[in-house]
Each structure stands twice: as C-alpha cells, then as structure tokens.
Amino acid sequence: MQLAKRVQQLPPYLFVGISRAIAEKRAKGIDVISFGIGDPDIPTPDPVLDALEKGAHKPANHRYPESEGLPEFRKAVCDFYMRRFGVKLDPATEAINLIGAKEGIGHAALCFIDPGDTAIVPDPAYPVYNIGTMFAGGITHYVPLKEKNGFLMDFADIPTDVAKRAKVLWLNYPNNPTGAVANLEFFEEAVRYCKEFDLYLLHDACYTEVTYEGYVAPSALQAKGAMDICMEFHSLSKTANMTGWRVGMAVGNSAMVNALMRVKSNIDSGLSQAIQEMGIAAINLPQRWLDGNNAIYRRRRDRVVRGLRDIGLDAVAPKAGLYIWTKTPPGYTSADFARVLLDEKDIVVTPGRGYGPAGEGYVRLSLTTPDERIEEGFRRLKGWIVPPPPIK
Ligand SMILES: Cc1ncc(COP(=O)(O)O)c(C=O)c1O
Structure with a gap:
C-alpha cells in the first residue's frame, strides 16, 4: 500500500526539530516563551x-447549514465591504462564507488549477497558496518579494512565458509574514497585469482590519476592473x-465565487449557523472595539521592535498585521537563529524559511503573545550578545 503522491510530496515539517526541542524543554519544566x-x-x-x-438555542441552527452561508451572513459581509471599502457586492452571487479563510484558500486551487497548470505565488508567503496548488496537481512559480521593493511583488520579475501559461x-x-502593505495603485497594477496575461487574481485580505496609527488598508476589489477577475479572501x-x-469569507467576481461554492458544496457542509451568527456580530463590532484591540497589538509591536533593536537586529515596525519580520544576524540561517534563541533563552521564533525560499535569512515574531510574556522574553534578551553562528 502507498499513500497518494500529494501526501508523500508534502514538504517536511520544517519546525519539527524546534517543536521537539520545545516539548522536551516544557517536559523538564522550563518556561518557554513563544x-x-x-x-x-x-x-x-x-x-x-x-x-x-442565542444561536445555540435556535432549532434551525441544529440542522445542516447551506454551503454558501446564511443570507444574513452574506449580507453582513457585503454591507461591510460597502461601508469599509466602498465596494458594492451582491450577497446572492458575490459572497460566500468559509470555514476559516484557510479552507477557502486551500480549496480555491480546485476551481482554477488543472494538473500541470501554474500558479504564481509570492515568496515568502502563507504556505497554503502553494500547498493548495500542489493538491490540485499544479505547479507553483515563486516570485521573491524583495525588501528593497517594500516586499511588494514586482510583476517584471515574472518571466513572460510563466505569466502566459x-x-x-x-x-x-497586509502581508504575512513580512508585514508589508500595498496601496490601491499596486492593486490597479496587479489587475492590469492579470488582465494582460489572462490570470485570475486571488487576494488574501485577512489582515486589512489589523492596522496601526490610522493606516487604512485597501481591498483589491477597489481597483478598477477587479470584479472581472478577482476573488478576495477575508x-x-x-x-x-x-x-x-x-x-471566513470569499467575495468578488461571481463566476469565481460560484466555482468555490460548487467545490465546497461537494466536499463540506458549510459552517455551523450559530457560528455564522457570531460572525455577523463580529462584522458589526463598533470601530472603537477594533481600535482598542489594535492598540494592544501596537503597544506590543513597539515593545518587540525596541527589544530586537537592543540586541542589534534591524527590526522595522509594520503598519499592519500581527508580525515582526526581521533579518537574522550575519552568518545565521533562519533555522539556526531560531535554534540558538531556543537553546540559550528558551524563546521561540519562526524561521523565515518556512514561508518559502526567500524567507531564508529572516525570522518572524508574532504579536499574539501576552504583554507580560513579551516583557519576560525581552528581559531575558537584555544585554545578550548573539554568539557566533554555527560552523557548517
Ligand atoms: C495570510 C493568512 N491567510 C489566511 C490565514 C488563515 O485564516 P483563518 O484563520 O481564517 O483560516 C492566515 C492565518 O494565519 C494568514 O496568516
């Protein structure tokens, strides 16, 4: 017996060594900060x-949900797109709900990729764009996001023959893991590029509401002509x-949204309706709640950036998102630096290589760590002289 190639081909879990080391430390009672x-x-x-x-007590919610989501949920999503981005969407055809954005992102490839087809994917990136492509039998063409371009994709870096096929x-x-943000002109350019090469544009907009100091992130759907070719995940x-x-939700071009709905309706039975009702309440949270939540992350962002600079790392405070993306010290691979932080300081960071080849040379720190744990982490790092990198 043999497992399917798509399972055999799954990349080895890069963090396996680190995960084992964390588990060993915790088993010994060592306080590991992640x-x-x-x-x-x-x-x-x-x-x-x-x-x-409230939703749990409604008998209608005890039954199978519709794959596309409650009409009330889809309307709440479309109302949000109108008030937040000025984008008009039809709840009946241009919005569906997802069992988290990850589910929709993973399944999207089944709508657009036949075996042997190519998907253009940023590098570094959330790994699911690539894995979904691989599961559909497709081929990922990575485009490096360069620090000198503010980690925006430079479409000129995509070879014409790749774009054509x-x-x-x-x-x-806003980008995971780099923390980069894009303006509307960038999305206009992306739409022009995709139209020129007859590409579907898939935009992951999961972090548009986690922003700092008044920064307002656009939706790709605001770009002229985006509704012809784009689906956005939220x-x-x-x-x-x-x-x-x-x-989660997917919105945009109705044929694209419909394709995803058809794929989903054949392999899942939608998201619990009581949870969709939570979603409606969340979409309608007042802006002051979001501002308060983001203020917590902003405080953490500033603390982490300051702490990293204190040990000589070149950390930059992002305008949005939950991550600090910082270069490793000279001579260190991302995995080696993550390892030395764990070995010497019992601190866990994510090696950038896990987000694609261009993530090498960086590590990512998440701001979803409680304030007192962040303080404890940087107390441990105060005055730390990073040891010389391991000799290979
Ligand atoms: C860029 C990006 N997209 C999608 C997701 C998945 O979001 P969800 O929890 O809705 O599945 C994440 C989660 O970390 C993410 O970072």
Whole structure:
C-alpha cells in the first residue's frame, strides 16, 4: 500500500526539530516563551459570544447549514465591504462564507488549477497558496518579494512565458509574514497585469482590519476592473480574535465565487449557523472595539521592535498585521537563529524559511503573545550578545 503522491510530496515539517526541542524543554519544566504562531491570546469579545449563546438555542441552527452561508451572513459581509471599502457586492452571487479563510484558500486551487497548470505565488508567503496548488496537481512559480521593493511583488520579475501559461496569481496585503502593505495603485497594477496575461487574481485580505496609527488598508476589489477577475479572501480570525471559531469569507467576481461554492458544496457542509451568527456580530463590532484591540497589538509591536533593536537586529515596525519580520544576524540561517534563541533563552521564533525560499535569512515574531510574556522574553534578551553562528 502507498499513500497518494500529494501526501508523500508534502514538504517536511520544517519546525519539527524546534517543536521537539520545545516539548522536551516544557517536559523538564522550563518556561518557554513563544513568539511562534499567530493565534490571538485575547478572548473573543462578549457581543460575539452572546450571539453564539442565542444561536445555540435556535432549532434551525441544529440542522445542516447551506454551503454558501446564511443570507444574513452574506449580507453582513457585503454591507461591510460597502461601508469599509466602498465596494458594492451582491450577497446572492458575490459572497460566500468559509470555514476559516484557510479552507477557502486551500480549496480555491480546485476551481482554477488543472494538473500541470501554474500558479504564481509570492515568496515568502502563507504556505497554503502553494500547498493548495500542489493538491490540485499544479505547479507553483515563486516570485521573491524583495525588501528593497517594500516586499511588494514586482510583476517584471515574472518571466513572460510563466505569466502566459499561468492560471492564477496570489497576493496577500497586509502581508504575512513580512508585514508589508500595498496601496490601491499596486492593486490597479496587479489587475492590469492579470488582465494582460489572462490570470485570475486571488487576494488574501485577512489582515486589512489589523492596522496601526490610522493606516487604512485597501481591498483589491477597489481597483478598477477587479470584479472581472478577482476573488478576495477575508477572515474574522485576527480582526475579532476568533481563530477558534473558523469564520471566513470569499467575495468578488461571481463566476469565481460560484466555482468555490460548487467545490465546497461537494466536499463540506458549510459552517455551523450559530457560528455564522457570531460572525455577523463580529462584522458589526463598533470601530472603537477594533481600535482598542489594535492598540494592544501596537503597544506590543513597539515593545518587540525596541527589544530586537537592543540586541542589534534591524527590526522595522509594520503598519499592519500581527508580525515582526526581521533579518537574522550575519552568518545565521533562519533555522539556526531560531535554534540558538531556543537553546540559550528558551524563546521561540519562526524561521523565515518556512514561508518559502526567500524567507531564508529572516525570522518572524508574532504579536499574539501576552504583554507580560513579551516583557519576560525581552528581559531575558537584555544585554545578550548573539554568539557566533554555527560552523557548517
Ligand atoms: C495570510 C493568512 N491567510 C489566511 C490565514 C488563515 O485564516 P483563518 O484563520 O481564517 O483560516 C492566515 C492565518 O494565519 C494568514 O496568516
């Protein structure tokens, strides 16, 4: 017996060595501080939990949901797009709900990629764009995001023959892991580029609401002509501290949204309606709640950046998102630096290589670590002289 190639081909879990080391340390009672995964430590707000309580008692919610989501959920999403981005969407055809954005992102390739087709994917990136492509039998063409370009994709870096044969282009701004942001002109350029090469544009907009100092992130759908070729993914995971509840949405071009709905309706039975009702409450949280939540992350961002600079790292404060992306000290690979932080200081960071080849030479720190743990982490790092890199 043999497992399917798509499973055999899954990249080795890069963090396996680090995960083992963390588990060993914790088993010995060592206090390990994690800046690893981006999973908000702050609880889901009360109005959202209240909606679950109410929704749980409705018998209609005890039955199978529709794959595309409750009409009320889709309307709340479209109302949000209008008030937030000025983008008019039809709830009946241009919005569906997802079991978290990850589910929709993973399944999207099944809508657009046939075996042997190419997907253009940023590097570094959230790994699911590549894995979804691989599961659909497609080939990923990575485009390095360069620091000198503010980690924006430079479309001139894509060879013309690749653009001609590719089917989709993935983007993600505000960006995980680099913290980069894109303006509307960038999305206009992306739409022009995709139209020129007959590409579907898939934009992951999961972090548009986690922003600092008045920065307002655009939606790709605001770009002229985007509705002809673009589908955008959104999530309440980070916006409203809801990673555990799995509420996401896909919006945009109706044929693209319909294709995803058809794929989903054949392999999942939608998101629990009571949880969709939580989603509606989350979408309608007042702006002052979002501002308060983002103020916590901003304080942490500044603390982490200051702490990293104190040990000689060149950290930059992002305008949005939950991550600090910083270069490793000279001579260190991302895995070696993550390892030395764990070995010497019991601190976990994510090696940049896990986000693609161009992530090498960086590590990522997540701001979803409680303030007192951040303080303790940087207390440990105060005055630390980074040892020379291992000799290979
Ligand atoms: C860029 C990006 N897209 C999508 C997701 C997944 O979001 P969700 O929790 O809605 O599945 C994440 C989660 O970390 C992410 O960083």
